[in-house]
Amino acid sequence: xxxxxxxxxxxxxxxxxxxxxxxxxxxxxxFRGERSARLVSWLSVLVLIGILVLAARLGLDxxxxxxxxxxxxxxxxxxxxxxxxxxxxxxxxxxxxxxxxQIARFExxxxxxxxxxxxxxMVSANDLITLYLxxxxxxxxxxxxxxxxxxxxxxxxxxxxxxxxxxxxxxMLLYGASMVYGFAGTTSFTALAKMLTGESAASxxxxxxxxFISVGLAFKVSAVPFHMWVPDVYEGAPTPxxxxxxxxxxxxxxxxxxxxxxxxxxxxLAEWRQVIVFLSIASMILGSVAAIxxxxxxxxxxxxxxxxxxxxxxxxxxATPAGIRGVLVYxxxxxxxxxxxxxxxxxMKQQGKMLEGINDLAGLSRSxxxxxxxxxxxxxxxxxxxxxxxxxxxxxxxxxAIDAHLNxxxxxxxxxxxxxxxxxxxxxxxxxxxxxxxxxxxxxxxELKAVLVVTAIVTLFFxxxxxxxxxxxxxxxxxxxxx
Amino acid sequence: MSHWPLLSxxxxxxxxxxxxxxxxxxxxxxxARNARNIALSTSVIVFLxxxxxxxxxxxxxxxxxxxxxxxxIRIGGFDINYHMGIxxxxxxxxxxxxxxxxICVAASWISVHAQVKEYMIAFLVLETLMVGMFCALDFIxxxxxxxxxxxxxxxxxxxxxxxxxxxxxxxxxxxxxxGSVLMLLAILAVYFQTGSTxxxxxLNHAFPFAxxxxxxxxxxxxxxxxxxxxxxxxxLPDAHVEAPTAGSVILAGVLLKMGGYGFVRFSLPMxxxxxxxxxxxxxxxxxxxxxxxxxxxxxxxxxxxxxAYSSVAHxxxxxxxxxxxxxxxxxGAVIQMLSHGLVSGALFLCVGVLYDRMHSYDIARYxxxxxxxxxxxxxxxxxxxxxxxxxxxxxxxxxxLILLGTFRVSTLECFLAATAxxxxxxxxxxxxxxxxxxxxxxxxxxxxxDLSPREKALFAPLLILVLWMGIYPSSFLGPIRASVDHLxxxxxxxxxxxxxxxxxx
Numbered sequence: 001x002x003x004x005x006x007x008x009x010x011x012x013x014x015x016x017x018x019x020x021x022x023x024x025x026x027x028x029x030x031f032r033g034e035r036s037a038r039l040v041s042w043l044s045v046l047v048l049i050g051i052l053v054l055a056a057r058l059g060l061d062x063x064x065x066x067x068x069x070x071x072x073x074x075x076x077x078x079x080x081x082x083x084x085x086x087x088x089x090x091x092x093x094x095x096x097x098x099x100x101x102q103i104a105r106f107e108x109x110x111x112x113x114x115x116x117x118x119x120x121x122m123v124s125a126n127d128l129i130t131l132y133l134x135x136x137x138x139x140x141x142x143x144x145x146x147x148x149x150x151x152x153x154x155x156x157x158x159x160x161x162x163x164x165x166x167x168x169x170x171x172m173l174l175y176g177a178s179m180v181y182g183f184a185g186t187t188s189f190t191a192l193a194k195m196l197t198g199e200s201a202a203s204x205x206x207x208x209x210x211x212f213i214s215v216g217l218a219f220k221v222s223a224v225p226f227h228m229w230v231p232d233v234y235e236g237a238p239t240p241x242x243x244x245x246x247x248x249x250x251x252x253x254x255x256x257x258x259x260x261x262x263x264x265x266x267x268x269l270a271e272w273r274q275v276i277v278f279l280s281i282a283s284m285i286l287g288s289v290a291a292i293x294x295x296x297x298x299x300x301x302x303x304x305x306x307x308x309x310x311x312x313x314x315x316x317x318x319a320t321p322a323g324i325r326g327v328l329v330y331x332x333x334x335x336x337x338x339x340x341x342x343x344x345x346x347x348m349k350q351q352g353k354m355l356e357g358i359n360d361l362a363g364l365s366r367s368x369x370x371x372x373x374x375x376x377x378x379x380x381x382x383x384x385x386x387x388x389x390x391x392x393x394x395x396x397x398x399x400x401a402i403d404a405h406l407n408x409x410x411x412x413x414x415x416x417x418x419x420x421x422x423x424x425x426x427x428x429x430x431x432x433x434x435x436x437x438x439x440x441x442x443x444x445x446x447e448l449k450a451v452l453v454v455t456a457i458v459t460l461f462f463x464x465x466x467x468x469x470x471x472x473x474x475x476x477x478x479x480x481x482x483x
Numbered sequence: 484m485s486h487w488p489l490l491s492x493x494x495x496x497x498x499x500x501x502x503x504x505x506x507x508x509x510x511x512x513x514x515a516r517n518a519r520n521i522a523l524s525t526s527v528i529v530f531l532x533x534x535x536x537x538x539x540x541x542x543x544x545x546x547x548x549x550x551x552x553x554x555x556i557r558i559g560g561f562d563i564n565y566h567m568g569i570x571x572x573x574x575x576x577x578x579x580x581x582x583x584x585x586i587c588v589a590a591s592w593i594s595v596h597a598q599v600k601e602y603m604i605a606f607l608v609l610e611t612l613m614v615g616m617f618c619a620l621d622f623i624x625x626x627x628x629x630x631x632x633x634x635x636x637x638x639x640x641x642x643x644x645x646x647x648x649x650x651x652x653x654x655x656x657x658x659x660x661x662g663s664v665l666m667l668l669a670i671l672a673v674y675f676q677t678g679s680t681x682x683x684x685x686l687n688h689a690f691p692f693a694x695x696x697x698x699x700x701x702x703x704x705x706x707x708x709x710x711x712x713x714x715x716x717x718x719l720p721d722a723h724v725e726a727p728t729a730g731s732v733i734l735a736g737v738l739l740k741m742g743g744y745g746f747v748r749f750s751l752p753m754x755x756x757x758x759x760x761x762x763x764x765x766x767x768x769x770x771x772x773x774x775x776x777x778x779x780x781x782x783x784x785x786x787x788x789x790x791a792y793s794s795v796a797h798x799x800x801x802x803x804x805x806x807x808x809x810x811x812x813x814x815g816a817v818i819q820m821l822s823h824g825l826v827s828g829a830l831f832l833c834v835g836v837l838y839d840r841m842h843s844y845d846i847a848r849y850x851x852x853x854x855x856x857x858x859x860x861x862x863x864x865x866x867x868x869x870x871x872x873x874x875x876x877x878x879x880x881x882x883x884l885i886l887l888g889t890f891r892v893s894t895l896e897c898f899l900a901a902t903a904x905x906x907x908x909x910x911x912x913x914x915x916x917x918x919x920x921x922x923x924x925x926x927x928x929x930x931x932x933d934l935s936p937r938e939k940a941l942f943a944p945l946l947i948l949v950l951w952m953g954i955y956p957s958s959f960l961g962p963i964r965a966s967v968d969h970l971x972x973x974x975x976x977x978x979x980x981x982x983x984x985x986x987x988x
Binding site for chain 2: 398402407414428429433463470
């Protein structure tokens with residue numbers, strides 16, 4: 001393909017459509033005025049669903065476009081599906097909340113759409129330039145969303161912290177990218193992969209560049225020791241935004257992490273595995289230990305997400321199709337558990353005031369048994385207790401780890417999961433063993449109820465039919481290795 | 484009859500009952516009554532169905548019976564099937580679980596009045612998980628049931644327990660979870676050795692000795708906590724003291740047996756060389772358990788704690804018998820587990836009867852009850868003696884067979900165990916004397932009521948079974964024998980082939 005010919009747009013069609021959709025909705029919002037928030041929200045959910053259909057229609061084949069800078073395959077489709085679901089659910093869950101807090105503005109869904117566009121570009125990146133482009137588009141939208149409740153000090157502080165630390169990590173990533181370009185002479189993943197498969201040993205400069213990029217990505221997936229921003233941002237951001245942060249950007253970042261490590265740097269497995277193993281162990285330990293002392297459920301969920309990323313990184317450290325399959329299954333189940341948990345947190349309000357303390361859940365099993373049961377299911381799932389879905393997600397990960405003889409990593413993983421079980425159980429304890437502290441407002445919003453029921457059923461009854469998810473994860477994982 | 488998926492029916496019928504209970508609505512009183520009735524009828528039906536298992540069971544073969552297989556999870560090279568079946572070893576554990584569930588539901592008829600609906604659901608779910616665990620013939624399936632048990636038991640202790648219930652529930656959950664997750668890794672390692680998660684495949688697979696040692700230890704971590712063996716037994720007294728009566732009955736009656744069952748089902752046949760290698764360790768831990776915990780029991784002032792420690796001691800006998808690996812000892816261990824399930828369950832019920840009336844587990848609180856409660860004194864006496872191992876009761880058969888089998892392997896071990904039997908008689912009779920005999924010193928005890936007809940009906944089946952097992956054990960040993968003989972032969976053969984080398988290592 002000569003440089004003058006038009007680039008092949010087809011693989012990026014969903015992203016282009018999504019960006020256009022966001023623009024159109026922005027116009028709709030501008031012309032309809034402030035009161036159009038609800039309309040724009042529902043329209044953006046429709047757009048996301050449409051994009052999902054479009055992406056699915058593109059199929060599972062590996063297609064490369066934009067002069068090799070953009071790639072779609074089964075892996076990209078799998079992760080994009082998760083991202084789109086996460087974004088759509090976040091918009092749905094935010095509507096009522098935003099209206100009640102006088103922050104119902106049409107910019108919110110539009111920003112989420114733009115962030116989603118960035119995430120989808122990240123998932124499909126096949127070049128360091130694309131990688132950075134997607135990452136920044138996503139991050140800039142997220143910084144704004146984090147401080148969306150602009151009259152609240154906490155929210156503004158969260159946005160600012162996120163921005164400063166995010167900019168730092170972007171800087172590191174860029175520095176790493178320039179090192180890689182300097183030592184390899186290319187930014188293309190395909191070219192890098194070719195260069196690193198041969199006999200030629202990786203140069204130290206390339207390794208340093210790779211490590212810097214890993215640091216930037218580790219920041220985005222919130223792996224220890226690049227996790228400092230997570231608890232503060234989770235706590236400060238409005239709850240629906242926290243719910244969004246906990247799922248969609250994580251999906252995109254871990255997808256990018258996997259593609260970046262496996263495709264261009266697959267030949268340097270021996271070098272980067274130790275980095276990932278360290279990130280994984282540190283995240284698992286900190287995620288389980290630091291959460292014990294938390295009293296705010298949002299901070300607890302922040303540490304919980306750090307721990308979960310640690311488990312997912314085990315699968316990446318394994319770096320076999322089985323390991324990647326484990327990560328994919330893990331992230332898909334994590335999406336459902338997390339969305340469900342945040343739906344419960346959004347129900348925690350008394351006389352219209354949001355509550356965030358773990359102790360506010362006291363006696364929930366008696367005041368609202370259904371809600372308590374749902375949260376108990378999510379907590380047991382997060383702790384990885386069978387027969388909930390959380391057990392199977394860990395099963396696939398540990399299976400891959402044992403297969404690759406990373407026994408020590410697996411043992412540390414299960415031991416920290418027992419430590420982590422303590423704080424998940426503490427929430428069950430507060431709900432079921434303690435005396436009621438006062439009931440939450442009723443009725444629960446219809447859309448929250450729907451999200452709760454669906455996620456709880458999926459989490460509890462996943463064991464009945466695990467094959468569809470695991471099967472598509474397997475196909476997606478295989479596509480990442482089919483170079 | 485055998486075309487029916489009888490095992491699945493027994494396993495999952497309680498869930499159907501739980502589903503019905505969940506749909507009950509309306510006034511709290513009516514909901515509670517409906518929940519009780521549904522739970523009782525469900526558990527009785529399940530128990531009757533499980534008796535059909537015993538009737539249809541073919542005692543002549545060591546193979547698995549009532550086998551059911553269905554596809555469950557299949558991705559890539561990783562096949563997990565829904566594979567169920569029972570042999571002589573698991574048959575009676577299934578029956579024990581279904582029987583004790585009926586007893587537990589009936590025992591909680593009056594004593595549980597808060598959140599009855601949830602309580603009954605928890606017990607029915609627990610029944611499904613327990614039965615499923617004893618029937619599972621696939622490792623992942625087994626593990627799902629094995630660890631799933633923790634959830635309802637955690638809630639039962641935590642919601643309906645006594646004052647310090649939260650601590651006990653957490654300790655129970657985290658202790659057992661830590662053991663189980665190590666076993667999960669071992670299960671995955673077994674899968675990569677055998678290429679299948681099927682238990683039947685794994686049972687007939689010869690693992691290399693070095694790997695056996697590690698896998699044995701990982702399984703041991705899980706089962707030793709469950710049994711519980713000294714020194715990881717400390718969760719048990721706490722859990723027992725804080726659990727409601729029915730929770731203690733299930734805990735002592737079935738949950739502890741999951742550990743012993745695991746040793747017999749997995750550790751021995753899969754890792755015979757490692758079992759041989761670790762036998763001295765197992766014997767030492769068992770001997771410490773029986774003697775040390777018997778002495779501790781002697782010093783207790785809380786009735787439930789005393790019986791909890793006696794459980795540890797009795798289970799020490801069981802582990803000793805299992806690792807003696809003679810046909811008599813292993814049969815004795817299985818019988819002892821069944822007997823202990825009935826006897827300790829009944830003893831916890833006896834304690835529960837007093838607690839319902841006086842709300843205290845303190846031994847010093849009682850005394851002279853024989854004057855006011857003759858029927859109770861008789862029942863308590865019968866189960867005390869069964870616990871001590873009086874000939875004619877089930878306790879004697881189990882302990883005698885274990886001692887007989889162990890004597891052929893280690894005289895010293897047998898001697899230590901016999902000492903503990905003596906200590907067992909001491910603490911049980913001492914308990915009995917302090918609670919039942921003497922004179923009534925407290926005024927409120929003068930008006931204490933004897934057993935109600937409901938309570939008598941609870942104890943009757945347990946008493947009959949304890950005597951039946953003691954007087955004519957052959958009806959129970961018959962189905963067990965073929966499977967145990969097969970197991971012992973298999974293990975001895977594996978140990979004999981490489982025996983000299985393994986012991987030289």
